[in-house]
Amino acid sequence: VTPASKAPATGRRQRARRGEGDLLRDEILEAAERLLIETGNRDAVSIRAVAEGAGVTPPSIYLHFADKTELLFAVCEKHFEVLDRHLEEAAARTDDPLESLRLRGQAYVRFGLDHPEHYRILFMGKPDDTPDYFGDERLRQSASFDHLVAGVQRCLDAGVLTGDPTLIAFGLWSVVHGVTSLLIAKPDFPWPPVEQLVDHVLNVQMEGLLG
Amino acid sequence: VTPASKAPATGRRQRARRGEGDLLRDEILEAAERLLIETGNRDAVSIRAVAEGAGVTPPSIYLHFADKTELLFAVCEKHFEVLDRHLEEAAARTDDPLESLRLRGQAYVRFGLDHPEHYRILFMGKPDDTPDYFGDERLRQSASFDHLVAGVQRCLDAGVLTGDPTLIAFGLWSVVHGVTSLLIAKPDFPWPPVEQLVDHVLNVQMEGLLG
DNA sequence: TGTACATCAGTGAACGCGCGTTCACTGATGTAC
DNA sequence: TGTACATCAGTGAACGCGCGTTCACTGATGTAC
Numbered sequence: 494v495t496p497a498s499k500a501p502a503t504g505r506r507q508r509a510r511r512g513e514g515d516l517l518r519d520e521i522l523e524a525a526e527r528l529l530i531e532t533g534n535r536d537a538v539s540i541r542a543v544a545e546g547a548g549v550t551p552p553s554i555y556l557h558f559a560d561k562t563e564l565l566f567a568v569c570e571k572h573f574e575v576l577d578r579h580l581e582e583a584a585a586r587t588d589d590p591l592e593s594l595r596l597r598g599q600a601y602v603r604f605g606l607d608h609p610e611h612y613r614i615l616f617m618g619k620p621d622d623t624p625d626y627f628g629d630e631r632l633r634q635s636a637s638f639d640h641l642v643a644g645v646q647r648c649l650d651a652g653v654l655t656g657d658p659t660l661i662a663f664g665l666w667s668v669v670h671g672v673t674s675l676l677i678a679k680p681d682f683p684w685p686p687v688e689q690l691v692d693h694v695l696n697v698q699m700e701g702l703l704g
Numbered sequence: 705v706t707p708a709s710k711a712p713a714t715g716r717r718q719r720a721r722r723g724e725g726d727l728l729r730d731e732i733l734e735a736a737e738r739l740l741i742e743t744g745n746r747d748a749v750s751i752r753a754v755a756e757g758a759g760v761t762p763p764s765i766y767l768h769f770a771d772k773t774e775l776l777f778a779v780c781e782k783h784f785e786v787l788d789r790h791l792e793e794a795a796a797r798t799d800d801p802l803e804s805l806r807l808r809g810q811a812y813v814r815f816g817l818d819h820p821e822h823y824r825i826l827f828m829g830k831p832d833d834t835p836d837y838f839g840d841e842r843l844r845q846s847a848s849f850d851h852l853v854a855g856v857q858r859c860l861d862a863g864v865l866t867g868d869p870t871l872i873a874f875g876l877w878s879v880v881h882g883v884t885s886l887l888i889a890k891p892d893f894p895w896p897p898v899e900q901l902v903d904h905v906l907n908v909q910m911e912g913l914l915g
Numbered sequence: 916t917g918t919a920c921a922t923c924a925g926t927g928a929a930c931g932c933g934c935g936t937t938c939a940c941t942g943a944t945g946t947a948c
Numbered sequence: 949t950g951t952a953c954a955t956c957a958g959t960g961a962a963c964g965c966g967c968g969t970t971c972a973c974t975g976a977t978g979t980a981c
Contacts, residue, residue, distance in 0.1 A: 508924055508925060508975090508976070508977090517925085534830075539966075540967080540968060540969080541966075541967075549926090550925070550926055550927075551968085551969085552926070552927085552970080552971090553924075553925055553926080555968095555969075556923090556924065556925075560968080561969095616886070616889055616890075617828055617885065617889055618889065619745075619889075620889070620890070620891060659896070660896055660900070660901070660904055663895065663896060663901055663904075663905075664901075664904050664905045664908055666886070667879065667882035667883045667886055667901070667905050668878065668879055668882050668905065669882070670885070670886055671877075671878035671879050671880070671881045671882020671885070672878045672882070674828065674882070674885055675827070675877070675878055675881055678828055678829065678830075678831070679827075679831070680831060681831065684874065685870070685871055685874065689871070690871070690875075690878070693871055693874075693875050694874075694878050694879065694909075697909055697913055698879070698905075698908055698909055698912055699912070700915045701907070701909055701910070701911035701912030701913075701915070704911045704912070704914075704915060719942090719943070719944090719957055719958060720957060720958085728957080728958085750933075750934065750935080751934080751935060751936080752933075752934075752935085760958075760959090761958070761959055761960075762935085762936085763937080763938090763958075763959070763960085764957075764958055764959080766935095766936075767956090767957065767958075772935065918980100918981090919980090919981090920978105920979085920980080920981105921977105921979080921980095922976105922977080922979090923975105923976095923977085923978105924974105924975100924977095925973105925975095925976100926972105926973075926974070926975100927971100927972100927973085927974100928970105928971090928972100928973105929969105929970085929971085930968105930969085930970075930971095931967105931968100931969100932966105932967080932968095934964105934965080934966090934967095935963105935964100935965095936962105936963085936964100937961105937962085937963075938960100938961090938962085938963095939959105939960100939961100940958105940959075940960085940961105941957105941958085941959075942956105942957095942958095943955105943956095943957090943958100944954105944955080944956085944957095945953105945954090945955080945956105946952105946953085946954075946955090947951100947952090947953080947954095948950100948951090948952090948953105
């Protein structure tokens with residue numbers, strides 16, 4: 494018997510060594526993740542299903558997460574980070590502050606359409622679906638929002654936009670969120686091509702800001 | 705015993721007369737409605753809860769609706785009509801086509817914030833939560849959307865806007881939906897005053913359309 | 916080097932719950948003769 | 949006018965299901981002496 498073999502024939506994962514209990518935590522998160530992507534259904538992410546996905550029994554989950562809400566929160570947190578990285582990368586592709594804002598908006602929509610079920614949880618779910626300590630206050634302080642405001646501020650500094658940066662940021666967020674969430678909620682609606690829709694809305698909004 | 709007495713002491717409704725079975729249908733819809741408003745929670749609208757709300761046993765529901773989805777659909781249909789009336793009234797308050805469009809947008813947001821749980825079902829839910837025959841195609845053909853496109857068309861006719869009316873309509877819808885759904889999904893977020901937010905986004909978008 | 920013991924990751928079985936839906940029925944209302 | 953009968957709105961009890969969570973436990977891993 495090779496001690497290095499990681500997965501027994503049963504499909505059950507090997508028990509973690511002492512002090513390595515946290516390994517399971519990651520596998521649980523990955524399993525939840527996988528379920529969400531494969532089924533595209535938030536309700537499919539049940540404690541039981543996640544446990545099975547991680548090759549473990551349901552009670553094991555509770556060794557790592559206080560309850561289901563906390564598990565879902567951990568998944569969310571991961572995705573807020575992914576979203577933020579995605580947006581920052583897009584925004585950094587140009588030096589023109591206004592163009593950067595546009596790229597950020599387009600990247601936002603793309604993220605939502607690429608991960609609709611995640612987007613649903615992050616931005617379309619009920620407030621009580623997120624744990625208390627992951628409330629809106631925290632969202633406000635999230636990196637993504639600060640980065641958006643900063644992007645707007647750069648336009649103000651460059652003299653290409655005027656107004657209250659926070660209000661402008663809220664407005665831009667509303668616009669891209671509107672497109673994203675409508676496309677997610679009504680995928681079979683006879684929309685114009687996504688690109689066209691996004692560009693139109695974003696262009697019009699930024700045109701209006703210039704005025 | 706007065707035959708006119710409608711509610712027996714038990715709280716149970718009186719059985720409908722022959723041929724008046726449809727009366728219960730309305731009471732079921734009203735009960736579902738009431739549940740939705742009082743609890744503000746879509747999940748609270750269970751067959752059992754609706755039945756109790758209507759003073760009737762659960763199986764009775766099935767005399768009037770094929771299944772739960774169809775019941776929820778009927779509730780939705782009612783609200784699409786309410787929304788459309790609401791928007792038409794607002795849009796009719798002025799003769800200026802552009803101002804009319806703005807009023808329509810403001811009314812849309814107000815409707816959403818006044819009936820958040822209904823708005824959720826109509827515009828933020830999963831596609832499979834609505835019955836097949838109430839799909840997006842039908843939504844596209846709904847009066848509200850046609851009325852919006854018509855409102856845009858009036859602006860084109862008046863020469864105050866240019867462009868593709870459908871695309872402009874999609875854009876305006878995205879914008880007001882963005883504000884509405886963000887406010888509903890993140891009610892505790894430190895938003896600016898609602899009026900200010902709505903006016904800003906709507907003004908900017910319409911400004912951009914003028915350019 | 917060997918043995919008794921503490922630690923702790925994970926298990927197995929069960930809890931109570933509320934759900935959508937089905938099925939055989941009851942009993943009041945209306946109709947035919 | 950009276951009676952047998954058909955209709956049909958609504959009932960009562962039960963079905964099977966999947967869920968989140970709890971609880972006493974097991975057994976491998978590491979440690980102290």
